[in-house]
Amino acid sequence: MIGIVSYGGYVPRLRLPRMTMFQSMAWFAPATIAVAQGERSVCNWDEDALSMGVEAARDCLKGTDKAGVDALFLASTTLPYADRQNAGIASTALNLKNEILTADFTGSLKAGTTAMISAFESLQSGNKNSILVAASDKREAKAGYFYEMWFGDGAASLLLGKEGVIAELKGYHSVSYDFPDHYRDAAKKYDYIWEERWIRDEGYVKILPEAINGLLSKYSLSIGDFSKVIYPCFFSREHAAIAKKIGASPQMVQGNMHETCGEMGTAHPLAMFIHALEDAKPGDKLLLASFGQGSDAFWFEVTENIAKLPARNGIKGSLAKRKEMESYTKFCQFRDRLGADTGIRAEVSAQSPLSVLWRKRKAILGLVGGRCKVCGTPQFPKTDVCVKPECHAVYEQEDYEFSGRKAKIISFTGDLLAVSIDPPAIYGMVQFEGGGRTLLDFTDCELEKLGVGQTVKMSFRKRWYDKERGFHGYFWKAVPQEEA
Template sequence: MSIGIQSFGGYIPRLRLDRGSIASAHAWFNPGLKGLGAGERAMANWDEDSITMAVEAARDCLGAASIDLGGIYMGSTTMPFQDRQNAGIVAQALLLGKNLLTLDITGSQRAGTSALIAACQVVMGGRKPILVAAAEKRRARAASIIEMTTGDAGAAVLVGEGDGVAKLLGSHSTAVDFIDHYRGQDQVYDYTWEERWVRDEGYMKLVPEACEAVLKKANIAAHDIKAFCFPAAMRRVANTLAKKMDIPEEAIRDNLQLKCGEAGAAHGLVMLVHALEDSSCGDIILVTGFGQGCDALLFQVTDAITHFNPVNGISGHLLMGRNETNYNRYLAHNEMIEMERGLRAEMDKQTGMTTLYRNKDMIMSAVGGKCSECGTVQFPKAGVCVNPNCGAVNAQEDYRFVGARAQLNSYTADRLTYSPDPPAYYGMVQFDEGGRVMTDITDVDPEIGLEVGMPMKLTFRIKDYDTRRGFRRYYWKATPDKKSNGE
C-alpha cells in the first residue's frame, strides 16, 4: 500500500525580530554575537504559543477541506500544558470531532519528524489520515547563541493513504543518547555542550547513518535527491553532510536562518513544507530530524503537487513579516524582564472548567448559531433568535465562524485596559454572512492602524494567562485580513 503527504501548510508569526537589535543590546557583554546578527528571527506575539501556531499551521494545511481524520499528532518540546493534552486542544480548535487518536510527541528536537514517521506507520497499517502538527516557541537565555539562531514557527502535514502530493519512499530512525543539549524538568532554558563536538560526533556521524539507511531501504541514490532538509542552525553543516553523503549541493534547502530562525522540533517539518512548495513532480526530498538519534524520511513528489497549494504556506508567511527592532518587546513577551504591569494586570483570570467545557465549541471553535427559521447567523448561539422580526426559540443550528469573511464596524486602541502589548485593539467585527462580535484584535500594525470597513478574519490566540494557576485561555480573535486588504 502506498501512503503519502496529502496536504501541507505552515505558520510563522508576523513579528520578525531584527537580530542586529539583539546583538547590539548584548554587544557590551558578548561582542561575538554580532557574527550571528544578520537577518531576522520569527517572534511569537504575546498571545501565541505552540498550540496557536500548530492550529494556524493546520488550518493552512487543511484549508476548507473536510477530512475524516483518524488522529492528530502534535510535535513540540514547548507544549503549553504538561498534563492536558495539547493535541486535544488543537483538535477542539479545529472542531475535528472526537473520534480521534490525539497524541503529544515531545522530548526531543526530532519530535516533529518522529511524529510524522509514527503517523506514516499508522496510516500504512490501514488507518484513516493523520494530521501531524509541529510548533515550537523556545525560550532562550539573553545573549545565548540559541537566542540568536532560533525562531518561533509551526508546520502541519496530512498523511493519508495514496501517493498524495508526495509519496513516502521510506523512513528510518535511530535512537542514540547523544546529548548536544538538554532541558531538565522545571528548567526554563536549554543547557548546551560544545558546538564542535556536536558537529563532529553528532551531526557528522548520526545523520549520515540514518540517511544512508533510508536511502538503502528505498533503493534511492543520494545524488538523485532534489531537496535535502537538514533543520539545524549551525553553519555549513548541511553542506559538509551533503558532500559526505554525495547529495548534490543544489539540493541543500535553505534552513531559513535569515528570515525565520530554527524552529526546534518543528523545523524539520517547516523545511519539508517549504521544500514541497518549491518542488516539481518526481523530486525526491530527504528530511531529517536530529535529537538523541536521527530521523530520516524520503518522499517523492507526484504530479498532484501542481493541484495543491497551502493557504499561505511557509513561503507566504515568510513574506508576511513585520520587522521588529525593539528587543525589549521580545524580552517582555518571553518573561525575561520583570515589567511593571500595573494594578489592572492583577485581576484574577481563573477559568471555570465547567464553563469552558460547556461552552467549548463557542470559545475554542468559534461556533455560533444559525436560526433554522429565519436564517439569521448570530454569535453566541442563543435560545432566542436575535432577529427582531423572528425570535424563534431553540431553533438554532451550529454555525462556525472560522474562515468567514468579516469587516470592522467600530474600533479603538485602548491604553487604559491592561494588555501585555498596549494599546489593546478591539472592536465590533461583523461577518459578511451575518453575525458580529465585539472582540479583541491582534497583530495590528500600529503605523497602519484600523479603520471602519477594514476586512478582518479570525485567528486562534491566547486570550488570557492565569499566571497564578498556570492556565491559559484560548479564543478566536480578529486580525486584519491582509490578503483582502491587498497586501
C-alpha cells in the same frame, strides 16, 4: 498510495533582525556578532506552540474535508500544558470531529518526524485514512546567548493520507541515541546546552549522515537519486559539511532558513520540507531527515497532484508576511523576561471556570456559534433563543463555524487603560460575512492603520496566562488585513 496530501505553514509575522539583538547585547556578548545575520521569527505576545500549531493546521486543512480527519498528532517541545492534552485543545479549536485519536508528541526535536512515522504506520495498518500532523515550537534562550539568535518561532503541518497524495512516502528509517547535546528539566524554562564544538562534531555531523545513509542502504538508493536533501542544522558550516559527507552537491541541499526565520524546533524539518515542496515538480525525489536524540529519515516522491493544491500560506507565504520588530526590549517583554510594570490594575486574578470551558468548548476554543434553522440568522454565541427580533425561535440553532469566515470592522479602539502586554489593547466589533457579529481582541495590527469597514480574518490566540494557577486561556482574535 500513502503520503502527504496537503501542507500548511505558520511563521509568526514578527521578525527581529539579529543585528538589533546584537546591538542591544553586544556590550555583554560581543561574540554573537558571528551569527548576527538576517532575522529570526518571533511570536507575538499572544502566540505559543499551541496557537501556532493550530494556525499551521488551519492552513494545511484549506480546501480539504476536515470531517475525514481520523487523528491529530501535535509535536512540540514547548507545549503549554504538561498534563491536559494539547492536541485535544487543538482538535477542539479546529472543530474536528469527536471520534478522533489525538496525541502529543514531545520530548525531542525529532518529535515532528516521529509523529509523521507514527501516522504513516497507522495509515499502513489500514485503521486510519487521514491523519493531521502539526509541529510547532517556541523555544526560549537566555539573553545574549547564541541560541537566542539561532532559534526562531514557527509551526508546520502536514495532512497524511491515501487520497490525493502530492508526495508519496516511499520509505523511512530511524536511529535513536540518547545524545545529550541539550536537555531541559520539566520545570525549567531554558535548555542546558553542552559545548557547541562537541554538538557539531559528535552530533550533527555523525548522527544525520548515519540516518541518511541507513535510509539509502535500506532501499538501495544513492544520494544522487534525489533532487533535494532536507535536514536541519543551524550551524551553517556544518550544514554544508554534512552534505559533503553524504555526497550531496550544494545545490541539492535545502537551505536551513537561518537568514529568514531561524531554527523552529520540532517544526523545522517539516517547515524545510514544505519549503522544498513549494518549489517541487512531479517526479522529484525528496530526502528529509530530522535531528534530535537520533534522527528520522524519509524518502518521498512528488506526484502530479502537487499542482492541484489550493492556494495557501505555506512556509513561503508565511515568510512573505513579515513585520520588522524594532526593539529587543519588546521581544523580552513579549516573552515575560522584562518584568515591565503593569500596575495594580493587573493584579486582579480570577480563576478560570473549567466547567464553563467544557460546557462552552465549541464557542470558546472553536469559535462555533449558532444558525437559526427557522430564519437562517447566524449568531455568536449560539443561544437557545434566536436573536432576530422577528424570529425569536426557541431551541432551533445548529452549529455554525465562524473561524474560517472573513469579517468587517464595525468599530474599534486602542485602549491604553486596559492591562496589556503590548499597549494599546486593540479591540472592536466585527461583522461576519453572511451574518453574525461579535467583539474581539485584534492582533497583528497597528492602530493607525485601522479603519471601519476593513476586512479581518480570525486567528487562534492566547488571551491570558494565569501565572498563579498555570492556566493558559485561548480564544480567537481578529487579524486586520492590509487593504489591497
